[in-house]
Amino acid sequence: MMNIEEFLELSAGKWFSHRTSHFVATQKSEGNKSDIIFEFLPADHPEVIKLCEQHEVNSSKASCGAKVTWNGTKEFKGEKYSGSSVLVLVPDEDKSNEGKLLHKMSGGEKSLLTGRYKLGSDEALTLTTESETIWSEERLWFASPNLRMRVSVVKGKDGFSMASFSSEIRMGGAPANAKASQAANSAK
Protein backbone atom coordinates (compact mmCIF):
# COMPACT_ATOMS: atom_id res chain seq x y z
CA MET A 1 0.00 0.00 0.00
CA MET A 2 1.11 3.56 -0.77
CA ASN A 3 2.14 5.79 2.08
CA ILE A 4 1.31 9.48 2.21
CA GLU A 5 4.69 10.63 0.87
CA GLU A 6 4.34 8.30 -2.13
CA PHE A 7 0.80 9.59 -2.72
CA LEU A 8 2.04 13.21 -2.83
CA GLU A 9 5.03 12.31 -5.00
CA LEU A 10 2.72 10.56 -7.46
CA SER A 11 0.60 13.75 -7.50
CA ALA A 12 3.56 15.89 -8.54
CA GLY A 13 3.53 17.26 -12.07
CA LYS A 14 1.30 19.21 -14.42
CA TRP A 15 -2.35 18.25 -14.68
CA PHE A 16 -5.26 19.22 -16.87
CA SER A 17 -8.32 19.43 -14.65
CA HIS A 18 -11.95 19.26 -15.77
CA ARG A 19 -14.22 20.23 -12.92
CA THR A 20 -17.98 20.27 -12.48
CA SER A 21 -19.62 21.81 -9.43
CA HIS A 22 -23.10 20.81 -8.29
CA PHE A 23 -25.03 23.33 -6.21
CA VAL A 24 -27.11 21.06 -4.04
CA ALA A 25 -30.02 23.39 -3.23
CA THR A 26 -30.65 24.67 -6.77
CA GLN A 27 -29.52 21.52 -8.65
CA LYS A 28 -27.55 23.74 -11.02
CA SER A 29 -24.09 22.87 -12.21
CA GLU A 30 -21.08 24.85 -13.40
CA GLY A 31 -18.06 23.63 -15.33
CA ASN A 32 -14.50 24.82 -15.53
CA LYS A 33 -11.16 23.72 -16.89
CA SER A 34 -7.73 24.50 -15.55
CA ASP A 35 -4.04 23.68 -15.61
CA ILE A 36 -2.68 22.66 -12.24
CA ILE A 37 0.95 22.48 -11.18
CA PHE A 38 1.43 20.25 -8.17
CA GLU A 39 4.83 20.42 -6.45
CA PHE A 40 5.92 18.01 -3.76
CA LEU A 41 7.68 19.79 -0.88
CA PRO A 42 10.07 17.83 1.35
CA ALA A 43 9.95 18.45 5.11
CA ASP A 44 12.95 20.79 5.02
CA HIS A 45 11.61 23.01 2.21
CA PRO A 46 11.46 26.73 3.15
CA GLU A 47 7.71 26.91 2.32
CA VAL A 48 7.04 24.01 4.73
CA ILE A 49 9.05 25.63 7.51
CA LYS A 50 7.36 29.00 6.91
CA LEU A 51 3.84 27.58 7.04
CA CYS A 52 4.67 25.66 10.24
CA GLU A 53 5.88 28.90 11.80
CA GLN A 54 2.70 30.73 10.73
CA HIS A 55 0.64 27.97 12.37
CA GLU A 56 2.95 27.90 15.43
CA VAL A 57 3.76 24.23 14.85
CA ASN A 58 7.25 22.80 15.40
CA SER A 59 8.46 22.22 11.82
CA SER A 60 10.49 19.14 12.83
CA LYS A 61 7.15 17.35 13.20
CA ALA A 62 6.08 17.94 9.56
CA SER A 63 6.46 14.94 7.23
CA CYS A 64 6.13 16.77 3.89
CA GLY A 65 4.01 19.27 1.99
CA ALA A 66 2.77 20.40 -1.38
CA LYS A 67 2.29 23.57 -3.35
CA VAL A 68 -0.59 23.72 -5.81
CA THR A 69 -0.92 26.47 -8.44
CA TRP A 70 -3.82 26.73 -10.87
CA ASN A 71 -4.93 28.75 -13.90
CA GLY A 72 -8.41 28.15 -15.20
CA THR A 73 -11.41 29.28 -17.21
CA LYS A 74 -15.05 29.04 -16.15
CA GLU A 75 -17.17 27.51 -18.91
CA PHE A 76 -20.23 29.70 -18.38
CA LYS A 77 -18.80 33.16 -19.09
CA GLY A 78 -15.22 32.34 -20.02
CA GLU A 79 -14.08 34.08 -16.83
CA LYS A 80 -10.44 33.40 -15.88
CA TYR A 81 -9.29 32.49 -12.38
CA SER A 82 -6.02 31.55 -10.75
CA GLY A 83 -4.56 30.93 -7.34
CA SER A 84 -2.28 28.81 -5.26
CA SER A 85 -2.19 27.02 -1.96
CA VAL A 86 0.36 25.36 0.28
CA LEU A 87 -0.32 22.27 2.39
CA VAL A 88 1.79 20.77 5.15
CA LEU A 89 1.17 17.40 6.78
CA VAL A 90 1.95 16.80 10.44
CA PRO A 91 1.37 13.11 11.23
CA ASP A 92 -0.16 11.99 14.51
CA GLU A 93 2.48 10.51 16.78
CA ASP A 94 1.09 6.99 16.63
CA LYS A 95 -0.11 6.96 12.99
CA SER A 96 1.86 7.58 9.82
CA ASN A 97 -1.01 8.08 7.36
CA GLU A 98 -3.16 10.57 9.24
CA GLY A 99 -2.68 13.72 11.17
CA LYS A 100 -2.97 17.47 11.18
CA LEU A 101 -3.24 19.46 7.94
CA LEU A 102 -1.86 22.98 7.75
CA HIS A 103 -3.27 24.97 4.87
CA LYS A 104 -2.77 28.38 3.36
CA MET A 105 -4.65 29.83 0.41
CA SER A 106 -3.50 32.79 -1.59
CA GLY A 107 -4.83 34.58 -4.66
CA GLY A 108 -7.52 37.09 -3.79
CA GLU A 109 -8.19 36.21 -0.16
CA LYS A 110 -5.48 34.99 2.16
CA SER A 111 -6.26 32.51 4.83
CA LEU A 112 -4.63 30.07 7.19
CA LEU A 113 -6.68 26.98 7.97
CA THR A 114 -6.06 23.89 10.06
CA GLY A 115 -7.66 20.54 9.34
CA ARG A 116 -7.05 16.81 9.19
CA TYR A 117 -5.69 14.45 6.54
CA LYS A 118 -6.08 10.68 6.26
CA LEU A 119 -4.89 8.24 3.62
CA GLY A 120 -7.43 5.41 3.75
CA SER A 121 -6.84 1.71 3.23
CA ASP A 122 -8.32 2.16 -0.26
CA GLU A 123 -5.59 4.70 -1.11
CA ALA A 124 -7.90 7.70 -1.17
CA LEU A 125 -6.61 10.81 0.60
CA THR A 126 -9.21 12.74 2.61
CA LEU A 127 -8.57 16.34 3.64
CA THR A 128 -10.98 18.14 5.94
CA THR A 129 -10.91 21.74 7.08
CA GLU A 130 -13.33 23.80 9.08
CA SER A 131 -13.58 27.52 9.69
CA GLU A 132 -16.15 29.58 11.55
CA THR A 133 -18.41 29.62 8.49
CA ILE A 134 -17.43 26.66 6.28
CA TRP A 135 -16.88 22.91 6.56
CA SER A 136 -14.98 21.35 3.69
CA GLU A 137 -13.97 17.78 2.79
CA GLU A 138 -11.87 16.79 -0.21
CA ARG A 139 -11.09 13.25 -1.41
CA LEU A 140 -8.43 12.45 -3.98
CA TRP A 141 -7.42 9.14 -5.49
CA PHE A 142 -5.77 7.71 -8.59
CA ALA A 143 -7.90 5.78 -11.08
CA SER A 144 -4.50 5.16 -12.73
CA PRO A 145 -1.10 6.89 -12.33
CA ASN A 146 -2.13 9.47 -14.96
CA LEU A 147 -5.82 9.92 -14.08
CA ARG A 148 -6.68 11.45 -10.74
CA MET A 149 -10.14 11.92 -9.26
CA ARG A 150 -10.97 14.65 -6.79
CA VAL A 151 -14.26 15.38 -5.04
CA SER A 152 -14.80 18.23 -2.66
CA VAL A 153 -17.85 18.96 -0.57
CA VAL A 154 -18.24 22.41 0.93
CA LYS A 155 -21.00 23.22 3.42
CA GLY A 156 -21.69 26.64 4.79
CA LYS A 157 -23.05 27.08 8.29
CA ASP A 158 -25.94 28.90 6.57
CA GLY A 159 -27.05 25.66 4.85
CA PHE A 160 -25.30 26.30 1.52
CA SER A 161 -23.82 23.16 0.07
CA MET A 162 -21.72 22.48 -3.03
CA ALA A 163 -20.12 19.29 -4.35
CA SER A 164 -17.36 19.52 -6.97
CA PHE A 165 -15.86 16.76 -9.02
CA SER A 166 -12.59 17.00 -10.93
CA SER A 167 -11.18 14.46 -13.34
CA GLU A 168 -7.51 15.26 -13.84
CA ILE A 169 -5.19 14.02 -16.56
CA ARG A 170 -1.43 14.15 -16.18
CA MET A 171 0.05 16.45 -18.85
CA GLY A 172 3.69 16.16 -17.84
CA GLY A 173 6.12 15.74 -15.01
CA ALA A 174 6.45 12.02 -14.50
CA PRO A 175 6.13 10.82 -10.92
CA ALA A 176 9.32 11.69 -9.03
CA ASN A 177 9.41 8.24 -7.57
CA ALA A 178 9.05 5.02 -9.56
CA LYS A 179 7.99 3.20 -6.40
CA ALA A 180 4.90 5.39 -6.02
CA SER A 181 3.97 4.73 -9.63
CA GLN A 182 4.35 1.02 -9.13
CA ALA A 183 2.22 1.18 -6.00
CA ALA A 184 -0.60 2.86 -7.93
CA ASN A 185 -0.27 0.36 -10.75
CA SER A 186 -0.33 -2.63 -8.47
CA ALA A 187 -3.50 -1.28 -6.87
CA LYS A 188 -5.29 -1.96 -10.16
Next chain:
Amino acid sequence: MMNIEEFLELSAGKWFSHRTSHFVATQKSEGNKSDIIFEFLPADHPEVIKLCEQHEVNSSKASCGAKVTWNGTKEFKGEKYSGSSVLVLVPDEDKSNEGKLLHKMSGGEKSLLTGRYKLGSDEALTLTTESETIWSEERLWFASPNLRMRVSVVKGKDGFSMASFSSEIRMGGAPANAKASQAANSAK
Protein backbone atom coordinates in the same frame (compact mmCIF):
# COMPACT_ATOMS: atom_id res chain seq x y z
CA MET B 1 -16.85 2.57 12.13
CA MET B 2 -19.73 1.51 9.90
CA ASN B 3 -19.83 -2.05 8.67
CA ILE B 4 -20.99 -2.95 5.17
CA GLU B 5 -24.54 -3.87 6.23
CA GLU B 6 -24.92 -0.51 7.98
CA PHE B 7 -23.58 1.25 4.87
CA LEU B 8 -26.21 -0.42 2.65
CA GLU B 9 -28.99 0.18 5.18
CA LEU B 10 -28.07 3.86 5.27
CA SER B 11 -28.25 3.87 1.47
CA ALA B 12 -31.83 2.58 1.47
CA GLY B 13 -34.52 5.02 0.39
CA LYS B 14 -35.40 7.35 -2.44
CA TRP B 15 -32.69 9.63 -3.79
CA PHE B 16 -32.53 12.50 -6.24
CA SER B 17 -29.33 12.09 -8.25
CA HIS B 18 -27.53 14.80 -10.21
CA ARG B 19 -24.87 13.24 -12.38
CA THR B 20 -22.16 14.71 -14.61
CA SER B 21 -20.05 12.51 -16.86
CA HIS B 22 -16.62 13.59 -18.10
CA PHE B 23 -15.37 12.00 -21.30
CA VAL B 24 -11.64 11.99 -20.71
CA ALA B 25 -10.40 11.96 -24.33
CA THR B 26 -12.66 14.72 -25.66
CA GLN B 27 -12.98 16.74 -22.40
CA LYS B 28 -16.72 16.98 -23.03
CA SER B 29 -19.27 16.57 -20.28
CA GLU B 30 -22.88 15.44 -20.10
CA GLY B 31 -25.40 15.94 -17.32
CA ASN B 32 -28.42 14.01 -16.21
CA LYS B 33 -30.85 13.88 -13.34
CA SER B 34 -32.68 10.87 -11.99
CA ASP B 35 -34.75 9.43 -9.18
CA ILE B 36 -33.18 6.38 -7.61
CA ILE B 37 -34.84 3.82 -5.36
CA PHE B 38 -32.33 1.87 -3.31
CA GLU B 39 -33.63 -1.21 -1.50
CA PHE B 40 -31.61 -3.12 1.07
CA LEU B 41 -31.95 -6.89 0.60
CA PRO B 42 -31.24 -9.20 3.56
CA ALA B 43 -29.27 -12.39 2.91
CA ASP B 44 -32.40 -14.55 2.79
CA HIS B 45 -34.25 -12.35 0.24
CA PRO B 46 -35.42 -14.29 -2.87
CA GLU B 47 -33.53 -11.88 -5.19
CA VAL B 48 -30.28 -12.54 -3.29
CA ILE B 49 -30.77 -16.30 -3.45
CA LYS B 50 -31.64 -16.13 -7.16
CA LEU B 51 -28.58 -14.07 -8.09
CA CYS B 52 -26.32 -16.43 -6.10
CA GLU B 53 -27.77 -19.35 -8.05
CA GLN B 54 -27.22 -17.55 -11.36
CA HIS B 55 -23.58 -16.99 -10.36
CA GLU B 56 -23.26 -20.55 -9.00
CA VAL B 57 -22.36 -19.25 -5.55
CA ASN B 58 -23.63 -20.91 -2.35
CA SER B 59 -26.21 -18.38 -1.11
CA SER B 60 -25.46 -19.18 2.55
CA LYS B 61 -22.19 -17.26 2.04
CA ALA B 62 -23.91 -13.99 1.00
CA SER B 63 -24.07 -11.28 3.67
CA CYS B 64 -26.68 -9.04 2.04
CA GLY B 65 -27.61 -7.30 -1.18
CA ALA B 66 -29.33 -4.33 -2.76
CA LYS B 67 -31.71 -3.55 -5.58
CA VAL B 68 -31.31 -0.21 -7.34
CA THR B 69 -33.96 1.19 -9.73
CA TRP B 70 -33.60 4.47 -11.60
CA ASN B 71 -35.62 6.79 -13.84
CA GLY B 72 -33.83 9.72 -15.37
CA THR B 73 -33.58 12.41 -18.00
CA LYS B 74 -30.47 13.38 -19.95
CA GLU B 75 -29.94 17.14 -19.91
CA PHE B 76 -28.70 17.47 -23.47
CA LYS B 77 -31.72 16.23 -25.44
CA GLY B 78 -34.21 15.53 -22.66
CA GLU B 79 -33.95 11.82 -23.46
CA LYS B 80 -35.44 9.50 -20.81
CA TYR B 81 -33.72 6.42 -19.45
CA SER B 82 -34.43 3.82 -16.80
CA GLY B 83 -33.10 0.55 -15.50
CA SER B 84 -32.36 -1.51 -12.47
CA SER B 85 -29.63 -3.66 -11.03
CA VAL B 86 -29.18 -6.17 -8.23
CA LEU B 87 -26.01 -6.52 -6.16
CA VAL B 88 -25.06 -9.29 -3.76
CA LEU B 89 -22.07 -9.20 -1.41
CA VAL B 90 -20.16 -12.37 -0.51
CA PRO B 91 -17.53 -11.50 2.12
CA ASP B 92 -14.08 -13.06 2.08
CA GLU B 93 -13.76 -15.69 4.79
CA ASP B 94 -11.25 -13.75 6.83
CA LYS B 95 -12.57 -10.21 6.22
CA SER B 96 -15.99 -8.78 6.92
CA ASN B 97 -15.80 -5.56 4.87
CA GLU B 98 -14.51 -6.86 1.56
CA GLY B 99 -15.22 -9.72 -0.76
CA LYS B 100 -16.85 -10.82 -3.96
CA LEU B 101 -19.50 -8.71 -5.67
CA LEU B 102 -22.23 -10.38 -7.72
CA HIS B 103 -23.96 -8.01 -10.11
CA LYS B 104 -26.83 -8.16 -12.55
CA MET B 105 -28.01 -5.34 -14.78
CA SER B 106 -31.41 -5.28 -16.44
CA GLY B 107 -33.23 -2.75 -18.60
CA GLY B 108 -32.24 -2.99 -22.23
CA GLU B 109 -29.26 -5.32 -22.00
CA LYS B 110 -29.01 -8.11 -19.45
CA SER B 111 -25.71 -9.05 -17.96
CA LEU B 112 -24.18 -10.93 -15.08
CA LEU B 113 -20.88 -9.56 -13.79
CA THR B 114 -18.58 -10.54 -10.95
CA GLY B 115 -16.32 -8.10 -9.17
CA ARG B 116 -15.01 -7.04 -5.80
CA TYR B 117 -16.29 -4.74 -3.03
CA LYS B 118 -14.39 -3.09 -0.20
CA LEU B 119 -15.51 -0.72 2.54
CA GLY B 120 -12.41 1.34 3.34
CA SER B 121 -11.30 2.68 6.70
CA ASP B 122 -12.59 6.07 5.53
CA GLU B 123 -16.12 4.62 5.08
CA ALA B 124 -16.09 4.80 1.28
CA LEU B 125 -17.40 1.72 -0.50
CA THR B 126 -15.46 0.72 -3.63
CA LEU B 127 -17.02 -1.62 -6.19
CA THR B 128 -14.97 -2.93 -9.10
CA THR B 129 -16.10 -5.07 -12.01
CA GLU B 130 -14.36 -6.21 -15.12
CA SER B 131 -15.66 -7.81 -18.29
CA GLU B 132 -13.90 -8.77 -21.51
CA THR B 133 -14.22 -5.21 -22.81
CA ILE B 134 -14.69 -2.92 -19.79
CA TRP B 135 -13.06 -2.18 -16.44
CA SER B 136 -15.21 -0.23 -13.99
CA GLU B 137 -14.68 1.19 -10.50
CA GLU B 138 -17.31 2.94 -8.43
CA ARG B 139 -16.79 4.71 -5.08
CA LEU B 140 -19.66 5.77 -2.83
CA TRP B 141 -19.61 7.62 0.48
CA PHE B 142 -21.80 9.80 2.64
CA ALA B 143 -20.94 13.47 3.01
CA SER B 144 -23.83 13.41 5.52
CA PRO B 145 -26.64 10.86 6.10
CA ASN B 146 -28.74 12.64 3.47
CA LEU B 147 -26.05 13.56 0.92
CA ARG B 148 -24.29 10.74 -0.89
CA MET B 149 -21.37 11.07 -3.31
CA ARG B 150 -20.71 8.57 -6.04
CA VAL B 151 -17.88 8.49 -8.59
CA SER B 152 -17.53 5.86 -11.26
CA VAL B 153 -14.66 5.41 -13.68
CA VAL B 154 -15.21 3.23 -16.74
CA LYS B 155 -12.35 2.24 -19.03
CA GLY B 156 -12.77 0.34 -22.25
CA LYS B 157 -10.05 -1.99 -23.45
CA ASP B 158 -10.04 0.20 -26.60
CA GLY B 159 -8.75 3.19 -24.58
CA PHE B 160 -12.12 4.85 -24.02
CA SER B 161 -12.42 6.36 -20.57
CA MET B 162 -15.26 8.10 -18.74
CA ALA B 163 -15.56 9.45 -15.20
CA SER B 164 -18.99 10.17 -13.73
CA PHE B 165 -19.82 12.03 -10.56
CA SER B 166 -23.20 11.92 -8.82
CA SER B 167 -24.30 14.04 -5.90
CA GLU B 168 -27.37 12.42 -4.41
CA ILE B 169 -29.87 13.92 -2.00
CA ARG B 170 -32.18 11.77 0.09
CA MET B 171 -35.81 12.46 -0.87
CA GLY B 172 -37.47 9.99 1.47
CA GLY B 173 -37.21 6.63 3.18
CA ALA B 174 -35.36 7.29 6.39
CA PRO B 175 -32.50 4.91 7.12
CA ALA B 176 -33.90 1.54 8.22
CA ASN B 177 -31.47 1.44 11.07
CA ALA B 178 -30.82 4.28 13.47
CA LYS B 179 -27.42 2.79 14.28
CA ALA B 180 -26.25 3.26 10.69
CA SER B 181 -27.41 6.85 10.76
CA GLN B 182 -25.57 7.49 14.01
CA ALA B 183 -22.42 5.90 12.58
CA ALA B 184 -22.51 8.28 9.63
CA ASN B 185 -23.16 11.23 11.89
CA SER B 186 -20.35 10.40 14.24
CA ALA B 187 -18.00 10.15 11.26
CA LYS B 188 -18.39 13.88 10.75
